[in-house]
Amino acid sequence: MSRLTSFAIIGSGYIGSFIISGFLAQASPPSTLIVLSRNPESKNFPPEVKLVKVDDYDNVDAVARILSAYKIDAVVSTVGYGGISLQRQMANAAKKADVRLFVPSEFGSPTDGAPSIYPPFQERDEVAEYINSIGLPCARFYTGGFIGRALFSVTGVRVNGKINIIGKGQSPVSFTLEEDIGGFVAYVLTSLSISSLSNTIFRLEGDRASLQDIANWYGKEVAYVEAIPGAHSETLSMFSRVFESGAGSTGWSFKLGREGEGPDAAGSANRLWQGHQWKRIRDVVTKL
Structure with missing residues (x-):
């Protein structure tokens, strides 16, 4: 080999x-x-x-x-x-x-x-x-999103203390530490x-959550916005729209317009690292 x-x-x-x-x-x-x-x-x-x-x-x-x-x-x-x-x-x-x-x-x-x-x-x-x-x-x-960064940047929580959402915030998003x-x-x-x-x-997929899930987990107020507040608003707003569309999942297929299955599913590659314990969001982030 x-x-x-x-x-x-x-x-x-x-x-x-x-x-x-x-x-x-x-x-x-x-x-x-x-x-x-x-x-x-x-x-x-x-x-x-x-x-x-x-x-x-x-x-x-x-x-x-x-x-x-x-x-x-x-x-x-x-x-x-x-x-x-x-x-x-x-x-x-x-x-x-x-x-x-x-x-x-x-x-x-x-x-x-x-x-x-x-x-x-x-x-x-x-x-x-x-x-x-x-x-x-x-x-x-x-x-997917970096657990150590995306929760803070794409939600804009450090700007106004709220989970800022473009759309409904109910689509599942992949996150990995x-x-x-x-x-x-x-x-x-x-x-x-x-x-x-x-x-x-x-x-890969260490964890999977919608922005609404994250707001609920950490007891944060939700703000429905047209743009994510703070620096780099245009880029962060694009990511928020990606999340809203469903394309924030690592199993997303733009060609199919939906999640893939089998080897194309979110987290399908995790199994290759045998014996590894993947960290989840709440294992790492204790508060927002």
Whole structure:
């Protein structure tokens, strides 16, 4: 069985830090783990992690030389919204360096087949399609909202103390704890065969709740609004509309307009991490 042993992480911000920690915590950690960064001097990682400076991600040849020098098997991208389209060049570099798998930055709600009314989702899907078009195997991870962040940001509860809802707030939403996301990504990438990873969508779900459920659990007043209050209102309002539509579930299919079943159901990938106890919302968040 052919497995991956050497990894390059692009982006070491919020979710990237959890994925790096997940790799380091594995019983059999990677033989090589590098983090590509424009500003490596600003990072602080254990000695097992090699920080490598990249001046320009658009320079395909330069990035490919780095990946080749470290004999990288898989590239895991954790870039934010501003770097989504740049992943095409990253994928070109990975292809040139004979990387065996590319993990684009998803780590949220489903994006395959996303409509134009959700531009960031559509952009992620277009990137995944591009990776496929150049013949580079790809693995996508749908995690739903981050338990440590989404409850506070998308509800706007820290702005006015209320659960702010666009619509009725009754649609089920998938949530997964960031530590569980990082651990799962590292576990499957180091334990599954390349054939099991290639062109696969992994649908995680640590917990499942509607915004109304969350309001009830924490005894919060509901405010029905047209926009989520606070900073980044436009982006957060889009996520709230995604939740309302049902597409906040990791089992959602834009093509079908409903939840998937079997291997396409929310949380269907959880079983791959045998013996793991997934944290639920109220295991982690004691109050809002």
